[in-house]
Amino acid sequence: MRLLRLRGRIPGCLSASSQGRTLPASLAACPRIFAPRRSFTVARTSCAAHSPVLTADRYPHLKRDTRYKALTDEDIAFFKSVIKSDAGVITADRPDELEPFNEDWMRRFRGQSKVVLRPKTAAEVAALLKYCNEHRLAVVPQGGNTGLVGGSVPVHDEIVLSLQNMNEIRSFDEVSGILTCDAGCVLEVLDNWLAERGYMMPLDLGAKGSCQIGGNVATNAGGLRLLRYGSLHGTVLSMEVVLPDGRIVELGQPLRKDNTGYDLKQLFIGSEGTLGIITAVSILTPRRPKAVNVAMLGVSTFEGVQEVFKHAKGELNEILSAFEFFDHTCLNLVKHHIPNVREPFTTQTPFYVLIETNGSNKDHDDEKLAVFLENLMTEGVVEDGALAQDSTQAAGMWSIRETITESLAKEGGNYKYDLSVPVPHLYSVVEEMQERLASVGLFDKNGSATGRVKHVVGFGHMGDGNLHLNLTSTGWAKDIDEAIEPFLYEIIQKHGGSISAEHGLGLMKAPYLQYSKSEAFIELMRSMKSVFDPNGILNPYKYFPPLSK
Amino acid sequence: MSLNRVLVPVKRVVDYAVKIRVAGGKVDTNVKHSMNPFDEIAIEEAVRLKEKKLAKEVIALTVGPSKSNETLRTALAMGADRGVHIEVPEGSEVLPLQVAKLIKAVAEKEKPELLLLGKQAIDDDSSQTGQMLAGLLGWPQATFASKVEVAGDKLTVTREVDGGLETIASKLPAVVTTDLRLNEPRYATLPNIMKAKKKKVEKLTPKDLGVDVTPTIETVKVIEPPKRAGGIKVESVDELLSKLKNEARVL
Numbered sequence: 001m002r003l004l005r006l007r008g009r010i011p012g013c014l015s016a017s018s019q020g021r022t023l024p025a026s027l028a029a030c031p032r033i034f035a036p037r038r039s040f041t042v043a044r045t046s047c048a049a050h051s052p053v054l055t056a057d058r059y060p061h062l063k064r065d066t067r068y069k070a071l072t073d074e075d076i077a078f079f080k081s082v083i084k085s086d087a088g089v090i091t092a093d094r095p096d097e098l099e100p101f102n103e104d105w106m107r108r109f110r111g112q113s114k115v116v117l118r119p120k121t122a123a124e125v126a127a128l129l130k131y132c133n134e135h136r137l138a139v140v141p142q143g144g145n146t147g148l149v150g151g152s153v154p155v156h157d158e159i160v161l162s163l164q165n166m167n168e169i170r171s172f173d174e175v176s177g178i179l180t181c182d183a184g185c186v187l188e189v190l191d192n193w194l195a196e197r198g199y200m201m202p203l204d205l206g207a208k209g210s211c212q213i214g215g216n217v218a219t220n221a222g223g224l225r226l227l228r229y230g231s232l233h234g235t236v237l238s239m240e241v242v243l244p245d246g247r248i249v250e251l252g253q254p255l256r257k258d259n260t261g262y263d264l265k266q267l268f269i270g271s272e273g274t275l276g277i278i279t280a281v282s283i284l285t286p287r288r289p290k291a292v293n294v295a296m297l298g299v300s301t302f303e304g305v306q307e308v309f310k311h312a313k314g315e316l317n318e319i320l321s322a323f324e325f326f327d328h329t330c331l332n333l334v335k336h337h338i339p340n341v342r343e344p345f346t347t348q349t350p351f352y353v354l355i356e357t358n359g360s361n362k363d364h365d366d367e368k369l370a371v372f373l374e375n376l377m378t379e380g381v382v383e384d385g386a387l388a389q390d391s392t393q394a395a396g397m398w399s400i401r402e403t404i405t406e407s408l409a410k411e412g413g414n415y416k417y418d419l420s421v422p423v424p425h426l427y428s429v430v431e432e433m434q435e436r437l438a439s440v441g442l443f444d445k446n447g448s449a450t451g452r453v454k455h456v457v458g459f460g461h462m463g464d465g466n467l468h469l470n471l472t473s474t475g476w477a478k479d480i481d482e483a484i485e486p487f488l489y490e491i492i493q494k495h496g497g498s499i500s501a502e503h504g505l506g507l508m509k510a511p512y513l514q515y516s517k518s519e520a521f522i523e524l525m526r527s528m529k530s531v532f533d534p535n536g537i538l539n540p541y542k543y544f545p546p547l548s549k
Numbered sequence: 550m551s552l553n554r555v556l557v558p559v560k561r562v563v564d565y566a567v568k569i570r571v572a573g574g575k576v577d578t579n580v581k582h583s584m585n586p587f588d589e590i591a592i593e594e595a596v597r598l599k600e601k602k603l604a605k606e607v608i609a610l611t612v613g614p615s616k617s618n619e620t621l622r623t624a625l626a627m628g629a630d631r632g633v634h635i636e637v638p639e640g641s642e643v644l645p646l647q648v649a650k651l652i653k654a655v656a657e658k659e660k661p662e663l664l665l666l667g668k669q670a671i672d673d674d675s676s677q678t679g680q681m682l683a684g685l686l687g688w689p690q691a692t693f694a695s696k697v698e699v700a701g702d703k704l705t706v707t708r709e710v711d712g713g714l715e716t717i718a719s720k721l722p723a724v725v726t727t728d729l730r731l732n733e734p735r736y737a738t739l740p741n742i743m744k745a746k747k748k749k750v751e752k753l754t755p756k757d758l759g760v761d762v763t764p765t766i767e768t769v770k771v772i773e774p775p776k777r778a779g780g781i782k783v784e785s786v787d788e789l790l791s792k793l794k795n796e797a798r799v800l
Contacts, residue, residue, distance in 0.1 A: 087784045292581075297739075344736040362581075366619075377739050386736035389623045390583030391566035393736060 051099075055109045055155050055507070062541050064156040068138040071114050071157065075137065082127045083119055088165065090116040101160045104153045105146045105207075106409070106416070108476075109507065111154025113140070118165045122240060122248050122279040125161070129277060130246025132159065138537050141273035143215025144186065146207035148416055151272050151506025152215070155541040163214050166279060169193060178237060178254050180282040183214025200288040202229035206402045214278045220270030222502035227463035228321035228358065229286055232269050239265050240280035244533050254282035267528060272504055273539040275532040289321070289358035291365045294394040295373065297385035298349035302427040305351050307381045309423075309462060312355060315372040319365050322356035326459030327430070329447075330404045333455070333472075337407040344386035344397055353382075353462070354401050356394075404459050411454065413473035415480070417488060421497035423465045430458035430469055432491055433484070437471075440483050453480060466501040489515040505543050513545045550701045552604040552721070555595040556661035557629065558652050559588040561613050561620040562672040571773045576672075584620045587667025589627070589734040590727040594697055595665050596628035597732065603699050604663070606630045610655055612648050614639040618750070625745035626737035632750040637762065645677035647755075647762040652678070653685045654758035661722065662702070668693055668726040679726035689719040695730040 056062065079089050090097045092114045102111040119125045132139050138158040145152045154160060163184035170180040177199050181190060188208040191201045203216065205223035215221075217239065220232050229235065238252030251265035252258060268275055299305050305325050312320050328350050335341050359365040369387070376382045388394035408414045421429060434456045437443035443451040453473045460468040469488070473480055489499050493515045500509045500516075513522060526544065529536070563569065564581040571577065584592075598604040609624035610633040611617045621632035635651055637643055643651075656664060664686075669676035676692075683690035691697075691706035695714065698705040702721045707714050709728045737745075755762045783789045794800040 085784050086787075290581075342733065342736075345738045373739055374743060377743055382739070385739040387626075387739070387742060389589075389626070389737050390586075391564045391581060392586070395566070 052103065052107050052110045055111055055150070055153075058109075059155075059507075061546075062155055065138070065540060067136060067535075068158075068537070068540070069136045071137065071159070075131075075135065076115060078131055079115065079117055079128060082124050082131075083117060088118045088120070090118070101142060101145070101162060102153055104150055106148060106150075106414070109150040109153050109155075111140070111160075112157050113154040113160045114157055116160040116162055118162045120165045122166075122242060125166075125242045125277055125279055126246045126248050128161065129242050129244055133244040133246070133535055133537055136535060136537065138540050140539055141214075141218070141277045143184065143212035143218070144207065144210040146211045147215070147219060147506060148418070148503045149500070149506030149508040151219070151504060151539065151542055155507065158540065161277065163212060163277075163279070166214075167212075170280065172197065176256065177285045177287065178256075178282055179285050180254055180280065181213060182280055183217075183278045184212050185214075187211050187213055187216060194285055195288055198288050199285045202235040202283065202286055203232065206405055213281050213283070217269055217281050218271060218273050218278055219504045220502070222461065222464065222466065224322050224324065224461070226461065227323055232283075233266060235284050236265060236269060236281060237284055238282040239268060239278050241268060241276040241278050243276045244535065244537055248279070249276075252282075256284065270504065272506065272543050274529060274543045275538065277538075287360070289360060291357075291359045291362035292321075292391075292394065293357045293365060293369050294388040294397045295355050295369070295385055296344045296397045296400070297353045297355070297376065297382045298345060298347050299351045299353055299382050300349055302351060304381055305353055305427075305462060306423060308353050308355075308376060311372060311375060311381065315375065316355075316357055316368055319357040319359040319368060320355070320463075321358035322354070323463035324354040324401050324460065325462040326352050326354075326401060326404055327427075327457055328352075329455050329457045330407075330459045331400065333407040333411060333457075334400055334403050337410045338399075338403045341400060341403070342396060343400075344388075344393075345384045347384035349383050354397060356398075401459075408455075408457070408470050408472055411472035413454075413471075413475040413480075415471040415473065415476070415484060416503075417469040417484075418460075418501050418503040419467055419469065419488075419492050419497055419499060420465050420501035421467070421492060421495040423462070425495050425497075426460075426462065426465060426467050427458055429467060429488075429491055429495075430456060433469060433471070433488060436487055437483055442480060442483055452477070453483075461502075464501070486512065486515070492516070507542045510543050511545050551602055552598070552662040552699065554606045554608060554659055554661035555598060555604045555663045555665055556608050556610060556652075556656055556659055557588070557591045557595050557624070557665045558610045558612070558648070558678070559592060559620050559624050560585045560611065560667070560670050560672075561617045562670055565671060569773075571771055574771055576771060582616070582619075584623050585667050585670045585672075586734075587669060587671075587727050587729070589623075589667075590729070590731050591665040591667050592624045592627050592629060593732045593734040594727060595663075596735075598663075598697075598699060599628065608633060608659060608661070610652065611635070612637060612643050612651055614641075621750055622745055623737060625748045625750075626742045627735060628741065629748075631748050633753065634750055635753050635755060635758070637755065641762075642764055642768075643762050644764050644766055645673075645675045646681055646765060647760065648678050649681040649685055650760045651755060651758055651762070652682050654760055655753075656686065663699070663704070663721060664688070664724045665697075666724065666726045668728050676726075679724050683724040686722075686724070688722050688724050690724040690726075691717055691719060692726040693728040694725050695728050697725055697731065 083089050101116045102113055117128055140154045140158045140160050142152050142160050142162045166182040166184040168182050172179045194200050203223045204225045217232055217236055237254050240250050242248050357365050388397055434445055437453050438445045443453040453471050455472045457470050458467050460466050489512045492499050498516050499512050561582050562585045564583045565586055567580045595607040599607055607629045608631055609621055609629040611620050612635045666679040693709045694706045695709045696707035704721050704723050705718050707716045
C-alpha cells in the first residue's frame with residue numbers, strides 16, 4: 001500500500017511562519033526582554049585555518065577499506081545523469097560548498113569526501129544507491145549534520161548523500177494527526193507548519209532549527225519531550241526506505257494499529273544510516289497544547305531533585321511534559337557565554353530543575369501547578385523557584401537549559417557523553433568522574449577551574465534517566481582521553497546502564513558497544529546488517545565495534 | 550520622605566508571542582493571554598520604588614472580564630500589595646477614554662501620588678490611556694519613560710523621543726507611562742506567588758464608580774494584512790543572478 005501522496009506540493013512548508021505580530025518599532029528593536037525561543041542552527045564556515053584534523057589522521061587505525069572503489073569521472077557523470085541539476089552534485093572543484101558536508105557540528109571530525117549528492121526524489125536516491133552498491137562505492141547518508149558522535153560525516157572518501165533537497169510535506173490527516181513527509185524536512189519547519197493546524201511534532205531538541213526528520217528517525221532522537229510523547233519507536237508509524245539494491249520499500253503503513261508482519265521499521269529507527277536510506281516518514285503528531293507552563297526550581301541536593309520528580313509525577317501527572325535538570329556550573333557557564341541571560345531567581349543552589357506542563361485547559365493546569373509548587377515550598381523540597389508569567393519568560397527559562405550545549409562548546413576542549421543509568425545514580429556518575437580526574441591531577445574539585453580539565457558538569461533529561469556528562473578542557477589530549485575512557489564506560493557498565501542514551505554510536509561510541517550489549521546481541525546486529533547491506537557500503541567504519549580484538 | 554501610594558493599571562492581552570489570527574471578522578482570542586509587557590515594566594518600576602523605600606504601597610488595577618483576575622495575580626506575585634478588579638462582561642470592549650475615566654474614579658478614591666501605566670497595550674497599540682487620564686485629572690504627564698526618579702514630591706523623567714532622550718521635571722501627583730528600556734521585569738518567584746494568594750483584591754463594577762463604559766468608537770472592519778507571496782528557492786547562484794537581472798530587474 002503506497003503512502004498517500006497529494007498532487008503537487010503543499011505550499012508554505014519551507015517558509016517558517018513568522019512568530020508574533022507587527023510590534024511598534026521600539027519593541028521590535030529591543031529584543032532583550034522578548035527574545036524568541038533559541039534553537040541553534042548550524043553555522044557553516046569553511047575556513048581552512050580553523051578546520052579540525054582529518055578523522056583519518058586522528059584515528060589512523062581506521063584504515064580506508066580497500067573493498068571500496070575510489071571515485072572516478074565516470075561515476076560523477078552517472079550521478080549528474082540522475083540528478084539533472086548542477087547544484088545537486090557538488091564536486092571537489094567547489095571546495096567552499098563541499099567542505100561543510102565533510103565536517104560535523106562539533107568541528108571534531110573531518111572527512112575527505114570528493115562529492116556530495118543532493119537528490120530530490122526517492123527514485124533518484126534509489127538510482128544513486130543502486131549504482132554505488134554495484135560499484136562498491138561507500139556512502140554516508142546525511143541529514144542536518146547535527147549529530148554528536150561523528151556519524152553523519154565521512155571518515156575517508158565516502159560519498160555524502162544529503163537528503164536536504166527532499167523537503168516536501170506529502171500529506172497530513174487533520175483528524176488522526178498523521179503527518180507524512182520527506183526525510184529532509186527540518187524539524188522546526190515541520191513543527192511550525194503543524195502549529196498552524198493546531199498540532200506539534202512529538203519531539204523537540206536543541207538542534208531543531210537544522211536537524212531533519214529523517215536523521216532524527218535514523219538516530220532515534222530523544223530530546224526534551226520524550227517524557228510526555230514517548231520515543232520515535234512509538235510515534236513513527238511507517239517509513240519509506242531505499243535499500244542498497246535499489247529497491248524502494250515501504251516499511252509499515254501510516255496506520256495507528258497494524259499487526260501484519262515483522263515490524264521492520266523498528267530496525268531502521270536508530271540504525272544510523274547503516275541499513276538503508278530513509279526517504280520519507282509517517283509520524284503520529286499530538287495536538288498542540290492550549291496551556292503551557294514553565295517553572296524553574298532551585299534544589300540543594302540530587303536527592304531533592306528526585307523528590308521534586310516524584311512530586312511532579314504525582315501532582316502534575318498527565319500534564320507533565322518535560323523535566324530537565326542541570327547543575328550550578330552549567331548555569332554559570334550559560335551566564336558567562338550567552339548574552340542577555342536572566343536568572344529567574346537569585347538564590348544559588350547546586351541543582352536546578354526546569355519543568356514544563358502541556359494541557360488542553362489552562363485553569364485545570366494552573367490549579368495543579370499551584371498545588372504542586374505550594375507543596376514543594378511548604379515541604380522545603382526546593383529552596384526557591386519561579387513560574388513564567390508569559391511566553392517570553394517561558395522561552396527565557398528554556399533558553400537557559402538549551403544554551404548549555406553552546407556554552408560548553410564555547411569553553412573549548414568539550415568532551416560530551418550521553419548516558420543512561422538508574423535515576424538514583426545519575427549524578428554520582430558526575431561525582432565519580434570528578435573524583436577520578438582529580439586523582440590524576442587533571443581536575444580541581446574545589447571548583448577553581450584551574451586544572452587542564454576545567455569543568456565536569458551534568459545536565460539532562462532527568463525524567464528519562466538520561467545524563468549529559470560534559471567536560472571542558474584546555475584542549476583535547478590523549479592523557480585526558482585516557483583518563484576518561486574506558487573508566488566512564490566501566491562505571492556505566494557497573495550500573496547496568498547505556499553508554500549512549502540518545503546520541504547514538506556513530507564513530508565515537510561504536511568501539512565501546514560491548515560495555516552495554518552482549519556479544520550475542522552484537523552478532524545478531526551483524527547478521528541484520530548483512531541482510532540489508534551485504535556489500536557494507538552504507539556508513540562504514542561506524543556503529544559496529546571493530547571485528548578484530 | 551516616601552510616596553504613600555503608587556497606582557498601576559494593568560491589562561490582560563493576547564500573549565506577545567502568539568500569532569494573531571482573524572476569524573469571522575474578529576481577532577481570535579481563544580489563545581494564550583498574559584499581562585501587557587509595558588504594564589509588567591510599570592509594575593516592576595513601582596515595586597522597585599517600594600524596595601527603595603520611596604513608596605509605601607503599590608496597588609494594581611485592571612479593567613476586564615473575570616479572567617483578568619490572573620493578571621492581577623501576576624502583579625501581586627511581582628510585589629504589588631493589593632489589587633482592584635473592575636469587572637466587565639466577557640467579550641465587551643472598553644476603550645481608552647472609558648478606561649481612563651475608570652482609573653480616574655479609582656484614583657480619586659485611593660489618592661495615589663503617582664500613576665504608572667504602560668505606554669500602550671500590544672493589542673490595540675492606542676497609546677492614549679495615560680495621556681487622556683492625565684488630561685482628565687489635570688495632572689502633569691511624562692510619557693515613554695526610560696528613567697524615573699522620585700525625590701519627595703519632585704519627579705524627574707527621561708523620555709524616549711524621536712530625536713533621542715528628553716529629561717523633564719514635574720511635581721507630583723503625575724502620570725507616567727513606561728517605555729521598553731525603563732527596566733527588565735522580574736520573574737514571579739515561588740515565595741512571592743505564595744504570598745500573593747493572601748493579598749486582597751477588591752471587586753468593583755463600572756456602575757459602582759459611576760462611569761459609562763459604552764464604546765464611543767465603533768470598529769467597522771478587522772482584517773488580516775495581505776498574505777506574503779511565497780518566496781522561491783533557486784538552484785544555484787547563476788539562477789539567482791539571472792532572476793535578479795531579468796525578473797526582479799535590480800541588477
